[in-house]
Amino acid sequence: MKINKIIGLCGSTLLLLFSACQPIDDREVLENTTDIDGVKLVATQATEGGNLVELSMETPGITGYWDYNLGKALTDKVEFVYPIPGTSTFTYTGTLGGEFFSKTIDVQIDELDHPLDQDWYDLVSEETSEGKTWVFAGGPAADGGKWWYMSPPDDPSQWETAWWNAAGDCCPPVDAAGKMHFDLDGAANYTYYSKPGATPQEGSFVLDVANQTLQVNGQNILGAEQGNPEGLYTIISLTEDELILYLSNNAGGTGWTWVFKPE
Incomplete structure (x- = not known):
């Protein structure tokens, strides 16, 4: 009798242990609350064709952010x-619940009827479509000035410190006589000229006024x-007459500073 009880008790214990070792497979599966077509994006302009724009994502249950080309807004609404x-095309990126998505909306801007931040005018001039050309604030030969030089890394406050005044002392860059042109003629256009009369090479740019980067x-x-393969620079100074850029860590592992002036 006692043996039967012991065997029964051991069996119950083993059953409990076996059950406790089994994985609990009670997974929650994320499901979409809608599809991409169900995501409603709305663009509102303060005046018809004007450049004060509000973007909003109006579908409940969707979370994400706006990329409005000048920056990103981690909200459903941005002005x-x-x-x-x-x-111009603006992009909302978010999640439907079970998957990520991106959706765009186009806005037609016919008139710059609201003034821009002063940094835009300083970079491209008041005539934004015509733009503005910048050149080195020295050279093109070595002239003792500080306009292209090695700086301490990872510290924009040290931009003025020249570990090696490359252009001033001996070794200007190969394109020291070149120029750069910025304009807003239908897009944020950037044009590079390696020297006078060189073939223009076209690109684009993003001026982040809030974070002071170019x-x-x-x-x-x-x-x-x-x-600098990423092409991102810290703006030290941007005025009508001066553009100073700093790179915190170049290919050589140091900082670097550029000083430009209008052509």
Whole structure:
């Protein structure tokens, strides 16, 4: 009798242990609350064809962010003054619940009826479609000035410190006599000239006023031989008469500083 009880008790214990070792497979499966066609994007302009734009995503249950070309807004609604006439495409990226998606909306801007941030005018001039040309603030031969030089890395506050005054002392960049042109003629256009009379090389740019950065896409800036494949620069100074850019970590592992002036 006692043996039967012991065997029964051991069997129950083994059953409990076996059950406890079994994985609990109670997974929650994420499901879409709608499809891409069900995501409603709305663009509103303060005036017809004007450049004060509000973008909103109006579908409940959707989360994501707006990429409005000048930056990203981690909200469903964003308002901004857009600097570029013509048709512009803005993108909302988010999740439907079970999968990610991107959807775009086009906005036609016919008139810059709201003033831009002053940095835009300083970079491309008041005549935004015509644009503005920048050159090195020195050279093109070595002249003792500080306009293209090695700086301490990873610290924009040290931009003025010259570990090696390359252009001033001995070794200007190969395109020291070149120029760069920025304009907003239908897009944020960037054109690079390696020297006077050189064939223009076209790219684009993004001026991030809030974070004080300049992104150049598709082409180099003057003196980019120090290496910056991402094309992103910290703006140290941007005024009507001066553009100073800093790179925190170039291909050689140091910082680098560029000083430009209008042509």
